[in-house]
Each structure stands twice: as C-alpha cells, then as structure tokens.
Amino acid sequence: PFLVLTLDQQKRSTQVAKNVYEYSYRESFEFFVHELHIEFAKSLQVSxxxxxxxxxxxxxxxxxxxxxNDYVGKVSVDLLVLCSLVETAKHLxxxxxxxxxxxxxxxxxxxxE
Incomplete structure (x- = not known):
C-alpha cells in the first residue's frame, strides 16, 4: 500500500510498501499552511x-x-485537530x-487504523 496526503491542494505520497498487509510509515512531510489559518484553528476549541x-x-x-492502483480508503483530519496534536504531543x-x-x-x- 501507499498513502497520498493532501492539504489545501498540496499533495505528497509515501513510498510503496510491497507485499505487506500492515505497514507503519515512518516518513515526514512538510506542507505550507498560512499563519491566519493556524491562528484561526488555534482560536477554536476542539470538540x-x-x-x-x-x-x-x-x-x-x-x-x-x-x-x-486500488483505492482502499481515506481519513480526513481537520487543521484544528492537527494544531492541537502538535501543541499537546498527543497520539491519536x-x-x-x-x-x-x-x-x-x-x-x-x-x-x-
């Protein structure tokens, strides 16, 4: 499998993990997020x-x-949640x-998962 990550029209892809059913991706990606979006997300409460x-x-x-390639599924994580994860170092x-x-x-x- 492999993952495609998209944030505000910016796309990144992981490497393909061949011949495995479960895989832990240990890759890092950088995305540009405008400071106003981050400040707005931080001003909201996570609920x-x-x-x-x-x-x-x-x-x-x-x-x-x-x-x-076969589509398996997706997950969407709001910037509000991402900001709270960075600030609290939580694992979700x-x-x-x-x-x-x-x-x-x-x-x-x-x-x-």
Missing part, C-alpha cells in the same frame, strides 16, 4: 464536529504493477473509511 474548514486528507491505495488513531463513510474492515475483521 466533536468542530472544524476550521481546512484539513489533511490521507488516502490509502493498494499498489498494482499491471493495473491501476484514526479509522480508515470508504468513500461512503463506512469503516474499512481488515482481514482480522477489525476496522483499519
């Missing part, structure tokens, strides 16, 4: 459903050599979802 309107979209694909886990919003289920029957 369920809160949003500043800008977020990081993470899409997961299964790499295929001979055909087009997000569930990968289908385009319809249902959790992507792994081979073990549990939601993919």
């Amino acid at each position: 369920e459903g809160a949003s500043c309107g800008i977020g990081l979209l993470i899409e997961c694909f299964d790499w295929d050599r001979l055909s087009s 886990t997000f569930v990968l979802c289908t385009t319809s919003g249902d959790p992507v289920m792994g081979k073990d029957g549990l939601p993919c």
